[in-house]
Amino acid sequence: MDFLNAIILLLNYIFVPALTYGSQLALGAIFVTLIYGILRFANFATGDMMAFGTMVTILITWYFQSIGISLGVLPTALLAIPFAIIFMIGYMLFIDKFVFRYYRVNKSPPVQLAMVSIGVMFVTQAVVRIIIGPADQRFFDGERFIIKAREFKEMTGLNEGLAIKSSQVLTIFITLILVSILFWFLNKTKTGKSMRAYSDNEDLALLSGIDPKRVVMITWIIAGILATIGGALYGLDKSFKPFTYFNNMLPIFAAAIVGGIGNPFGAFLGGYVIAFSEIFITYAYKKFFMYILPESMEPETLVQLLSTDYKFAVSFSILVIVLLYRPNGIFKGKVL
Amino acid sequence: MAFFEGLKMTGGYGTGPDIINSCSVDVNRGEIVSILGPNGAGKSTAMKALLGLINLKSGAVVIDGKDITKLSPQDRVRQGISFVPQTKNVFAGMTVEENLEMGAYLRDDNYQDVIEEIYELFPILREKRNQLVGELSGGQRQQVALGRALMIKPSVLMLDEPTAGVSPIVMDELFDHIIKVKRTNVAILMVEQNAKQALNISDRGYVLVTGENKYAGTGKELLNDPRVRSSFLGG
Numbered sequence: 001m002d003f004l005n006a007i008i009l010l011l012n013y014i015f016v017p018a019l020t021y022g023s024q025l026a027l028g029a030i031f032v033t034l035i036y037g038i039l040r041f042a043n044f045a046t047g048d049m050m051a052f053g054t055m056v057t058i059l060i061t062w063y064f065q066s067i068g069i070s071l072g073v074l075p076t077a078l079l080a081i082p083f084a085i086i087f088m089i090g091y092m093l094f095i096d097k098f099v100f101r102y103y104r105v106n107k108s109p110p111v112q113l114a115m116v117s118i119g120v121m122f123v124t125q126a127v128v129r130i131i132i133g134p135a136d137q138r139f140f141d142g143e144r145f146i147i148k149a150r151e152f153k154e155m156t157g158l159n160e161g162l163a164i165k166s167s168q169v170l171t172i173f174i175t176l177i178l179v180s181i182l183f184w185f186l187n188k189t190k191t192g193k194s195m196r197a198y199s200d201n202e203d204l205a206l207l208s209g210i211d212p213k214r215v216v217m218i219t220w221i222i223a224g225i226l227a228t229i230g231g232a233l234y235g236l237d238k239s240f241k242p243f244t245y246f247n248n249m250l251p252i253f254a255a256a257i258v259g260g261i262g263n264p265f266g267a268f269l270g271g272y273v274i275a276f277s278e279i280f281i282t283y284a285y286k287k288f289f290m291y292i293l294p295e296s297m298e299p300e301t302l303v304q305l306l307s308t309d310y311k312f313a314v315s316f317s318i319l320v321i322v323l324l325y326r327p328n329g330i331f332k333g334k335v336l
Numbered sequence: 337m338a339f340f341e342g343l344k345m346t347g348g349y350g351t352g353p354d355i356i357n358s359c360s361v362d363v364n365r366g367e368i369v370s371i372l373g374p375n376g377a378g379k380s381t382a383m384k385a386l387l388g389l390i391n392l393k394s395g396a397v398v399i400d401g402k403d404i405t406k407l408s409p410q411d412r413v414r415q416g417i418s419f420v421p422q423t424k425n426v427f428a429g430m431t432v433e434e435n436l437e438m439g440a441y442l443r444d445d446n447y448q449d450v451i452e453e454i455y456e457l458f459p460i461l462r463e464k465r466n467q468l469v470g471e472l473s474g475g476q477r478q479q480v481a482l483g484r485a486l487m488i489k490p491s492v493l494m495l496d497e498p499t500a501g502v503s504p505i506v507m508d509e510l511f512d513h514i515i516k517v518k519r520t521n522v523a524i525l526m527v528e529q530n531a532k533q534a535l536n537i538s539d540r541g542y543v544l545v546t547g548e549n550k551y552a553g554t555g556k557e558l559l560n561d562p563r564v565r566s567s568f569l570g571g
Contacts, residue, residue: 190441193430197438200427207421208484209413209442 001158006291008160012149018279019272020168020237023175026271027230028248029255030182030264031223037199037262038219039100041113045121046227046252051245052091052124053228054235055132057084058139065141073143075167081232089224095120096220104216121246128242137240140167167237178229179268182222186264191218199262247312251278254315258322260329269331274315282308337401338362340417340492340523345385345395354393355381356547363523363540365491368514370538370555372531374567378547379527380422383494386525387419388412399492414442418490422497425481428470432461435469435480439487447487454483457516475506482513486522493517495526499533511537535559 028046035043043049060080070076099120103113146169149161186192191214198205198215206212231245238244255274259266284304293299306313322329341362348355356378363369371379384390386397388409396405399415407415427435436454440447455462458479464472469480478498485493498514499507507530515537518524528534535541538555543564551564558564 190437193434193437194441196430197427197434197441200429201424204421204425204427204484205438206410207413207419208438209410209488210438211410 002291005158005160006288008158008162009288009291012160012162014276014279014283016162016164016168018276020171021279022272022275023171024230024234024237024271025248025251025255025275026179026268027175027226027233028252029259029267029271030179031226031230032252032256033259033261033264033267034219034222034226036256037264038195038215039104039113041110041117042253044114044117044249045124047246047249048121048124048128048242049088049092049223049227050231050234050248051128051240051242052231053084053088053224054231054240054245055128055242056087057081057228057232058132058137058235058240060084061139071142073166075140075142075170075236077139077141077232077236078170081228084232085225085228088228089221092220092224092227093217096216125242125246132242134242137235139240140236142166165237167233171233171237174229174233178225183265195219250312250319251275251315254319254322257319258329260331263329263331266329266331270329273330274318277318278311278314281305281314282311337398339364339400340386340525341396341398342382342386343396343398345382345392345397347385347390347392347395348381349390354547356385356544358395359385359544359547359549360395361386361525361542361549363492363525365523366518366521367539368518368524368526368537370531370534370541371525371527371544372534372541372558373544373550376546377544379544380496381547382544383419383496383525383527386494387417413488416488416491417494418485418488418492419494420481420485420496420498422500426469426477426484428468430469431466432469432472432480432483433465435484436461436487439484442488450487450489454486457486458483458513473506474502475509478502478506478510479513482517486517490522492523492525495524497527497529499528499530507533532559 028050032043032046035041057077057080060083061077064070064076064080069079071079099116100113103116143166145163146166147162147164149163152163153159153161186196194205194210195215195218197208198210198212234245234248251274255270256267257270258273259268259270282304284302286299286301286303289299289303341360343360344358345360346354346357359378359382361369361371361382371382373379381390385392388407392405396403398404399417402415404412404415427438430438433451436451437447440450460476461479461483464476469477472480495514499510502510511533514524514526526534535555535558540554541552541558542549543551543558551558551561553561
């Protein structure tokens, strides 16, 4: 029984949250990796573009709520996301046309494009703060839990409860669907293959007649979809605060680099690697050991390797270690 | 008038000096023509000019009687001109079959039969169809590169040093493949460092020096020309 309790404890506090957080990071990391692979620069505006997409989702959600539209048990935001995606795609194409295109046509070095993306980051950040403000926004409505801890305890008779939030299930479910569609698109369709070809060898892609403008446009469209959904899922699960999104850029970049930058599948798995490492290292295992060890050996401290305040240190360390020892990532991306 | 012609082409990179001066080459279908010359003679530049990768100051490029001097490289691909660069001529992170599919990007019809034809031409590629090209040997990669270029069923195939960096055995094998391609009624124009071997399989050749046509003739003539022999073929 104690053993079961220990397992449930880990499921509840590590496995389910890490899977959710990992999915959210994975979407951001695929965004980073696609931009890096195809447009060839590190997009520092990633976090704030995700915040922008989330903000639009929130505004549309509020509008729907004000006119009385809801999805019942599901969050209204799900209904708002498609509209937000359309808006976000417009925003991405607008930024590309008026900012990035100029540097691409002039064949600027990647560092210059990265600096430009920092400019885009500041502007996007400012726009988000002007429109919705820097404060915390919660926009989750509908049924919060699928399984409540108390109900689980009553059902199983265990001491430990397993709580599963609907936002967690939605996040994992939507991520898997989205990522499956994306991989199907990249690996099986002609357009998707042409994007991979362009990322692999730009000159040869041009010689094969692949239209670079089309590839760039589709990349931004996918980026808009990923930014909105990734951001909105994070906001639904936790809360929306522009600064958190900016902060999340570190684990997102770490995930993309761990997976091998330019490699979407690597970025997807990298998201989970980072999420699980962060949560494994910052979780306090005291209760877990109380269950599995005899009473005499019970730990007196929290058995926490690192305080949760330092969770970014984990991504940062992974980033440094990967760059030092395996610069092309676990799944063979480009060498940075 | 030849099928594919570069007439008195003059030009260079960007605003730099002219690399080629009034350089003319032509090739007919079912013919292999080599462009030879010492380092820096402008061989690759002449080829790039034919492809539209550099802008000409004067001169013209004509295919089948049609002036294509103003067309971009992509539009020239549509006219049936295919090019195999010297380096980075495959999509290393994609499978053999995907490489061929990318070669057929401009085709809207069903190109499965063309892929079959390529597999007939290069049987080893059929065997390795689902392997990543980056994992193949140098000679096999060159076959993928040729195969990719042949997917649009080109009328003109241009090869930039197809045998650079491969072993002598693979080189012979590659030349055999190039002859096979020629028999499918394709006009082949290539730049080569291995002048002797290239002239052996060529119908005609041009020798460029400082961007100008110096000698021209059939493969045999050039091979036997004492001036050509002493300057480029090592006696």
